[in-house]
Amino acid sequence: MTQIAPTPSAATAAPASVIAAPATATGAWKVADVVALYDLPFNDLLYRAQQIHREHFDPNLIQLSTLLSIKTGGCPEDCSYCPQAARYDTGVEAEKLMPLDQVLDAARTAKDHGATRFCMGAAWRNPKEHQVEQVAAMVRGVKALGLETCVTLGMLKGEQAQALKHAGLDYYNHNLDTSPEFYGQVISTRTYQDRLDTLEHVRDAGINVCCGGIVGMGESRRERAGLIAQLANLAPYPESVPINNLVQVPGTPLAGTEPLDPFEFVRTIAVARITMPRAMVRLSAGREQMNEALQALCFAAGANSIFYGERLLTTGNPQADADRALLKRLGIRTEGLNPQASDATTAAQCGDACGHA
Ligand code: SF4
Numbered sequence: 001m002t003q004i005a006p007t008p009s010a011a012t013a014a015p016a017s018v019i020a021a022p023a024t025a026t027g028a029w030k031v032a033d034v035v036a037l038y039d040l041p042f043n044d045l046l047y048r049a050q051q052i053h054r055e056h057f058d059p060n061l062i063q064l065s066t067l068l069s070i071k072t073g074g075c076p077e078d079c080s081y082c083p084q085a086a087r088y089d090t091g092v093e094a095e096k097l098m099p100l101d102q103v104l105d106a107a108r109t110a111k112d113h114g115a116t117r118f119c120m121g122a123a124w125r126n127p128k129e130h131q132v133e134q135v136a137a138m139v140r141g142v143k144a145l146g147l148e149t150c151v152t153l154g155m156l157k158g159e160q161a162q163a164l165k166h167a168g169l170d171y172y173n174h175n176l177d178t179s180p181e182f183y184g185q186v187i188s189t190r191t192y193q194d195r196l197d198t199l200e201h202v203r204d205a206g207i208n209v210c211c212g213g214i215v216g217m218g219e220s221r222r223e224r225a226g227l228i229a230q231l232a233n234l235a236p237y238p239e240s241v242p243i244n245n246l247v248q249v250p251g252t253p254l255a256g257t258e259p260l261d262p263f264e265f266v267r268t269i270a271v272a273r274i275t276m277p278r279a280m281v282r283l284s285a286g287r288e289q290m291n292e293a294l295q296a297l298c299f300a301a302g303a304n305s306i307f308y309g310e311r312l313l314t315t316g317n318p319q320a321d322a323d324r325a326l327l328k329r330l331g332i333r334t335e336g337l338n339p340q341a342s343d344a345t346t347a348a349q350c351g352d353a354c355g356h357a
Pocket of ligand 1: 075076077078079082083084085122123124125154
């Protein structure tokens with residue numbers, strides 16, 4: 001059986017018999033090792049993921065967050081999955097940046113409904129300076145309500161990241177979307193390196209990183225493994241890892257793609273948990289298309305964060321009441337963080353429906 005090397009960040013990720021664990025020469029995850037995880041029998045993979053999950057988190061506790069689109073549509077980028085790209089006829093109209101008072105009203109509502117973190121997404125290629133100032137005011141206002149903050153605004157320069165940090169920003173979402181090998185089939189208007197550069201600016205500013213990707217875009221298992229390896233090999237790996245299942249929106253180039261086997265999605269959650277043991281792994285876009293049994297499997301595989309109660313950036317999300325009913329049936333609590341996780345980089349709740357850059 002192929003041996004699986006542990007990530008260097010997984011200091012306490014003891015190997016199981018199904019995953020012998022000599023470190024690679026560099027200590028990094030190789031794509032082949034991640035593929036080998038995917039290739040495990042389903043029950044073995046979930047068992048291993050659940051073991052690692054329990055080493056770092058309360059397995060019956062998840063975080064809730066709310067995502068607000070503060071600036072919808074009209075984006076100049078060409079992300080093939082995204083209904084907010086201006087070039088695709090998806091029915092999403094370009095809107096202006098939402099006024100501060102409306103954002104704060106939404107944040108208050110989110111807090112009243114149990115969210116502990118409030119995520120704000122803007123469909124920009126990259127923000128201009130005055131837009132960073134406007135978002136910084138939102139960050140300050142949301143923080144003053146006692147919520148943690150996250151934004152996703154596209155590519156950031158170093159000084160912009162510093163300005164947002166100064167405003168009190170806790171997390172910045174910027175997804176890698178997919179593997180470097182598959183990337184060119186999804187986006188052409190920015191490079192993989194552009195994304196890595198933004199992540200570096202965010203790290204350098206001392207902001208927590210929220211970074212994940214999208215599966216179900218027609219990529220191969222090896223390409224899914226390539227995404228996970230990229231994420232796990234970020235040094236350090238992201239505090240928060242949103243895993244999106246493609247929501248096929250008519251009018252986007254990826255509409256009509258062969259849907260991903262649901263078990264492959266669960267496997268992706270499990271592999272993310274194993275390779276990034278201390279990260280919050282979030283069920284993000286695509287959850288509305290999942291039945292309750294599939295969501296429960298995702299929790300068993302190590303997902304411990306969801307968006308709820310609001311629409312994701314432009315796609316639907318199950319209603320908060322239905323979510324709470326499901327969590328209750330599963331005996332999953334939603335209050336606060338497990339002390340076991342307090343030494344880990346704490347959870348992030350940002351991320352978005354369309355994997356906004
Ligand atoms: S994912 Fe983000 S950058 Fe890409 S088109 Fe959509 S809004 Fe624009």
